[in-house]
Amino acid sequence: MNEASKKTILRTIPYGLYVIGVRNEDAFHAFTGSWLSQCSLKPPRVMLGVRHGTHSLEMIEKGKVFSVNFLAKSDKKILEQFFKPTPASGNRFGEVAFHPGKTGAPVLEQATHFLECELKNIFEAGDHSIVIGEVVEAEILKNEAPLVMGDTPWHYGG
Ligand SMILES: Cc1cc2nc3c(=O)[nH]c(=O)nc-3n(C[C@H](O)[C@H](O)[C@H](O)COP(=O)(O)O)c2cc1C
Incomplete structure (x- = not known):
């Protein structure tokens, strides 16, 4: 190859x-995160690839919930903040405001749309796990097209 x-x-x-x-x-x-896709219609479920050894995967395994926050094209800096290592202060959110949603997972105030999911299954995929979550809450907060990978010079994968 x-x-x-x-x-x-x-x-x-x-x-x-x-x-x-x-x-x-x-x-x-x-x-x-970027490796997200819908994977079931009824029940409505999504799958998400999460890297082994991350704090996030450990928290999903234990807490069994996650939220998916979409952001406006003008909020690229927020997405940048959440792929950098957690600052020494230990506060990953910094100035980014959030509240616990219906599942308790954090929902960003700046989100244009969000989903909340309950964990249904985790499968090993190699160096990532596939996390399957059932969508139990969904809200459109702003009628704006969200930022997507193609709007940025970033990549994850290959
Ligand atoms: C553009 C971009 C997309 C990413 N997508 C994913 C993803 O889909 N899954 C994943 O596990 N990490 C992804 N990452 C990496 C995580 O954001 C990064 O490893 C994060 O620091 C993990 O946090 P934690 O170790 O504090 O849990 C991506 C990074 C970038 C720059």
């Missing part, structure tokens, strides 16, 4: 960009 072609082709798969909010007991956390 041609490694360069494999990388280029895998990177041409269109992806969205989301702040995935997680919660375990009193602890809130979030990370920028």
Whole structure:
């Protein structure tokens, strides 16, 4: 296999960009995720690829909920903040305001749309796990097209 072609082709798969909010007991956390897709109509479920060894995966396993926050094209900085390492202060959210949603998972005040999911299953996929969540809450907060990977110079994968 041609490694360069494999990388280029895998990177041409269109992806969205989301702040995935997680919660375990009193602890809130979030990370920028892109490997998200719907995977069932009835019941409505989504699948999300989450890297092994991350704090986020551990929190999803324990807390069993996650939120999917879509952001406006003007809020690229927020997505940037959530893929950087957690600051020494330990506060991943910094100035980014959120509230616990119906499931308790953090919902960003700046979100244009959000979903809240309850964990249904986790499958091993290699160096990531596939997290299956059932959509139990969905809200459109702003009638704006969200930022997607193609709007940025970023990549995840290949
Ligand atoms: C553009 C972009 C997309 C990303 N998408 C994902 C993803 O789909 N799944 C994932 O596990 N990490 C993804 N990441 C990496 C996480 O945001 C990053 O590893 C994060 O720091 C994990 O946080 P944690 O270790 O504090 O849980 C992405 C990073 C970037 C830059």
